[in-house]
Amino acid sequence: QGKQVTITHSSATNSHWGVAALEFEKVVEALSKNKYNVVVQRLDNEREAVESVQLGSQECALGSTGPVGNFVPDIRVLDVPFLFRDYAHARGVLDSEVGDKLLEKFKARGMIGMVWMENGFRHLTTGKKEVQSPSDVRGMKIRTMENQVHMEAWKAAGVLPTPMAFSELPSALQQGTVDGQENPIPVILAGNFDQLQKYLYLTSHVYSPGVLVCGLDFWNGLSAEDKKIFQDAAKASVKANRSRVEEDERSGVQELRRRGMEVREVTNREAYQEAMKTAVANFEKQFGADVLKTLREWRPK
Amino acid sequence: MSGAMLATMMVMFAISIPIAVAIGLAAFVGLAGFTNLPLTVTAQQVFVALDRFPLAAIPFFILAGNLMDIGGLSRRLVELARAFVGGIQGGLAATCVVTCMIFAAISGSSVATTFAVGAVLIPALKRYGYPIGFAAALQATAAELGVIIPPSIPMILYGVATQTSIPELFIAGFAPGLLIAVALIATVLVWCRIKGWGKRDAEGRLGRRVAIRQAFWALLMPVIVLGGIYGGVTTPTEASVVAVVYALIVGLFLHRELTFADLLPVFRKSVVSSTVIMFIIATASLFSYLLNRQGIPDAAAAWLTSTFEGPGMYMLAVNFFLFLVGMFIETSASIIVLAPILQEAAQRVGIDPVHFGTVMVVNLALGMITPPFGVNLFAAAQVAGCSIDKMLKPLMIFIAVIITCLMIVAYVPALSLFLRDIVMR
Amino acid sequence: MRSLTAAFLRLDKVTTLAVGIAASVALAVAVAAGFWQVTTRFLLESPATWSEALVRLALIWMVLLGLAVTLRQGALVSIDIAHRYSTGPAKRAIEAVALFSTLFLLAVLFWFGWEMTNRVRFQEMAGLEISISWGYAAIPVGAVFAAIGAIANFLDYRSEELEAAV
Ligand code: NA
Ligand code: NA
Numbered sequence: 001q002g003k004q005v006t007i008t009h010s011s012a013t014n015s016h017w018g019v020a021a022l023e024f025e026k027v028v029e030a031l032s033k034n035k036y037n038v039v040v041q042r043l044d045n046e047r048e049a050v051e052s053v054q055l056g057s058q059e060c061a062l063g064s065t066g067p068v069g070n071f072v073p074d075i076r077v078l079d080v081p082f083l084f085r086d087y088a089h090a091r092g093v094l095d096s097e098v099g100d101k102l103l104e105k106f107k108a109r110g111m112i113g114m115v116w117m118e119n120g121f122r123h124l125t126t127g128k129k130e131v132q133s134p135s136d137v138r139g140m141k142i143r144t145m146e147n148q149v150h151m152e153a154w155k156a157a158g159v160l161p162t163p164m165a166f167s168e169l170p171s172a173l174q175q176g177t178v179d180g181q182e183n184p185i186p187v188i189l190a191g192n193f194d195q196l197q198k199y200l201y202l203t204s205h206v207y208s209p210g211v212l213v214c215g216l217d218f219w220n221g222l223s224a225e226d227k228k229i230f231q232d233a234a235k236a237s238v239k240a241n242r243s244r245v246e247e248d249e250r251s252g253v254q255e256l257r258r259r260g261m262e263v264r265e266v267t268n269r270e271a272y273q274e275a276m277k278t279a280v281a282n283f284e285k286q287f288g289a290d291v292l293k294t295l296r297e298w299r300p301k
Numbered sequence: 302m303s304g305a306m307l308a309t310m311m312v313m314f315a316i317s318i319p320i321a322v323a324i325g326l327a328a329f330v331g332l333a334g335f336t337n338l339p340l341t342v343t344a345q346q347v348f349v350a351l352d353r354f355p356l357a358a359i360p361f362f363i364l365a366g367n368l369m370d371i372g373g374l375s376r377r378l379v380e381l382a383r384a385f386v387g388g389i390q391g392g393l394a395a396t397c398v399v400t401c402m403i404f405a406a407i408s409g410s411s412v413a414t415t416f417a418v419g420a421v422l423i424p425a426l427k428r429y430g431y432p433i434g435f436a437a438a439l440q441a442t443a444a445e446l447g448v449i450i451p452p453s454i455p456m457i458l459y460g461v462a463t464q465t466s467i468p469e470l471f472i473a474g475f476a477p478g479l480l481i482a483v484a485l486i487a488t489v490l491v492w493c494r495i496k497g498w499g500k501r502d503a504e505g506r507l508g509r510r511v512a513i514r515q516a517f518w519a520l521l522m523p524v525i526v527l528g529g530i531y532g533g534v535t536t537p538t539e540a541s542v543v544a545v546v547y548a549l550i551v552g553l554f555l556h557r558e559l560t561f562a563d564l565l566p567v568f569r570k571s572v573v574s575s576t577v578i579m580f581i582i583a584t585a586s587l588f589s590y591l592l593n594r595q596g597i598p599d600a601a602a603a604w605l606t607s608t609f610e611g612p613g614m615y616m617l618a619v620n621f622f623l624f625l626v627g628m629f630i631e632t633s634a635s636i637i638v639l640a641p642i643l644q645e646a647a648q649r650v651g652i653d654p655v656h657f658g659t660v661m662v663v664n665l666a667l668g669m670i671t672p673p674f675g676v677n678l679f680a681a682a683q684v685a686g687c688s689i690d691k692m693l694k695p696l697m698i699f700i701a702v703i704i705t706c707l708m709i710v711a712y713v714p715a716l717s718l719f720l721r722d723i724v725m726r
Numbered sequence: 727m728r729s730l731t732a733a734f735l736r737l738d739k740v741t742t743l744a745v746g747i748a749a750s751v752a753l754a755v756a757v758a759a760g761f762w763q764v765t766t767r768f769l770l771e772s773p774a775t776w777s778e779a780l781v782r783l784a785l786i787w788m789v790l791l792g793l794a795v796t797l798r799q800g801a802l803v804s805i806d807i808a809h810r811y812s813t814g815p816a817k818r819a820i821e822a823v824a825l826f827s828t829l830f831l832l833a834v835l836f837w838f839g840w841e842m843t844n845r846v847r848f849q850e851m852a853g854l855e856i857s858i859s860w861g862y863a864a865i866p867v868g869a870v871f872a873a874i875g876a877i878a879n880f881l882d883y884r885s886e887e888l889e890a891a892v
Binding site: 341342352360364673678 | 747749752753756768782792793802827828830834845861865
């Protein structure tokens with residue numbers, strides 16, 4: 001039996017995180033000829049997973065960047081709404097030297113940022129009340145992540161952003177404790193939110209990145225040859241993750257429609273962007289106007 | 302390693318070392334002796350276990366229970382239940398079950414139900430001549446209804462873990478909850494006849510009308526707490542805070558039985574009771590972390606699903622397995638880890654996911670009263686001031702009753718599903 | 727020896743009283759923050775963003791500080807058949823073993839709790855935007871007071887697990 005390498009993710013085996021972890025396992029074991037025995041485990045608490053990588057109680061973790069900003073504050077810039085036009089734009093930036101520079105910052109916190117992954121673009125859903133334009137969301141209680149950037153942006157749009165543990169969200173939506181929530185399609189689909197929410201708006205208001213991290217001590221203990229193996233596996237893992245997100249987004253919207261959800265295309269994303277404008281000034285102060293501009297206007301070379 | 306951990310724990314239990322300490326040390330032995338994981342994991346798991354918002358329901362409902370006790374709310378609710386069902390021999394024991402049902406509709410946690418109801422009923426049962434071990438065991442068992450009758454924290458966890466509709470799970474819990482309540486009432490009534498307990502139960506009861514009038518503010522509490530949840534004001538966890546504040550207001554200003562001078566002692570007492578439970582949860586978290594790291598629950602579940610085919614056998618095997626798990630592992634942790642695996646296979650053999658969820662919750666609720674690790678036992682022991690071994694004998698009978706009910710719930714799917722099919726389909 | 731015992735019990739009286747009050751305050755803070763969360767969302771329609779994190783933080787402190795009081799009262803539950811049916815030196819021996827086990831666990835929690843508190847200091851607590859070390863610190867701090875409470879209970883034995891009838 002090879003040396004055990006534990007990697008955790010926060011979702012079902014058959015999900016955009018599960019398939020990525022399995023691909024990582026498959027490639028590492030194949031390329032290293034079973035010198036390493038990769039063990040994939042599910043760990044719902046993503047904060048705990050990142051902390052464990054830092055401590056070295058597990059070698060790697062993959063998942064959304066939700067809690068990662070609390071470890072590496074620089075990556076919060078990626079949470080700014082309407083930063084990326086589409087998947088090509090987001091992935092292009094993250095795979096370029098801009099993304100690499102951000103991954104470099106993980107080292108100071110005892111981790112290696114291996115590759116950027118993704119949760120997908122986040123979309124808004126609501127229960128009883130239909131939103132036809134951004135002005136309709138004013139005064140609505142929308143569950144957001146405990147993420148300062150997200151909350152600030154929604155506040156600017158007049159929403160009452162309500163951070164809440166994900167485990168409490170289903171009952172809160174059911175009982176109407178909050179009027180809506182926002183998440184990527186794979187999460188909406190896997191969470192069966194169609195039973196709790198009537199409307200889905202394809203707002204794509206913010207891109208939710210993911211990341212595969214490994215412990216710095218573990219990494220430093222690898223030979224150059226083995227490092228290459230893990231890097232290749234990480235790349236294969238991203239591929240599996242992204243193609244699953246695409247598939248979920250395509251078939252997921254249809255599936256949600258089939259299950260009876262009213263899906264609203266949002267042709268006028270600029271209106272939402274406009275609604276969040278007052279927050280943008282703050283973000284420019286916080287992250288640097290030039291940095292945001294570079295990210296927004298990034299084009300493939 | 303799991304063997305060594307289990308053996309260490311059992312030896313420490315046997316020599317009267319506190320359960321939380323025994324579990325924590327056994328896990329530490331496993332961690333330090335059999336893995337090369339960093340030992341900082343000990344502190345990390347304690348933190349992670351406590352750093353969960355839904356856990357707040359435990360201290361809050363305990364505090365609410367103590368405030369209701371001193372503020373005279375619980376006494377009035379018990380008087381009310383007694384006025385209606387307490388008139389026969391063993392009526393007070395039956396009252397305990399009925400009051401737990403009312404509370405179950407307020408709280409999503411069995412521990413909280415144990416504290417809230419037990420604070421009044423255990424002393425009352427003692428006063429009327431019931432043995433303390435019986436009273437505590439009955440209270441621990443009846444409080445299971447807290448998670449079977451909605452709202453229910455474990456059902457919410459199951460719904461989230463397996464993507465099953467939470468409202469459907471809630472509705473499916475009603476009939477099994479009623480079944481268990483009726484079975485428990487029947488058991489205690491017969492038991493009291495045989496033993497001759499509770500002959501004076503009918504003495505000193507209030508008239509129904511007086512009881513209702515007196516209990517007005519207390520009766521409004523379920524309305525406010527449940528209304529808060531179903532009216533979309535609070536989450537089930539937040540409902541426990543509302544319960545605290547409501548009990549404070551009624552006790553201080555409406556019943557005027559609670560004084561500001563009582564507050565520090567009540568808070569202190571609630572801190573101790575909460576700590577007893579939550580420190581076990583904290584050290585048990587390291588224990589189950591190590592089991593999970595070895596993939597034991599996964600492997601066992603995988604073996605189950607590949608070995609037993611057909612719904613009948615699968616149901617039996619799963620129930621046996623969960624019974625064993627429930628003896629040692631805390632309910633929420635078991636659900637999060639096992640529900641996705643077991644439910645997937647259940648669906649393959651043709652078991653409805655909502656029905657399966659109900660069975661799983663009823664089974665793991667049973668785990669709350671099976672030694673050595675049963676949170677309801679700890680809670681009831683704490684309230685009763687009674688050691689767990691005094692509870693063991695009566696507990697055996699209650700466990701047998703619940704197992705019988707569990708089998709009915711498992712093999713008569715309609716019991717769980719008929720209400721859902723009427724309301725939701 | 728006797729005066730040493732008396733001195734220790736005096737020390738415990740002060741620390742355990744203070745820690746008990748602190749833990750009660752932590753519970754009160756959690757209640758206040760939780761109620762504030764419901765109020766701001768429902769009545770004031772401007773949901774607090776920090777309240778949930780504060781509830782969690784306060785309750786971690788409540789448990790770890792509450793441990794001192796709990797141990798002082800001998801209130802941690804045990805399966806105490808052996809203790810109850812033994813007498814004289816055997817009973818005292820069982821109490822001593824329980825004390826040493828408890829102290830060992832507390833030492834582990836102190837040592838590694840301290841190490842964690844240091845290691846995680848750059849991690850922010852979501853919602854409160856303070857270092858998560860403020861949460862982890864409850865473990866080593868609580869362990870120290872808990873050890874005092876445990877020793878005091880050995881010197882002046884109580885088992886409120888049996889006596890704390892309501
Ligand atoms: Na309930
Ligand atoms: Na148990």
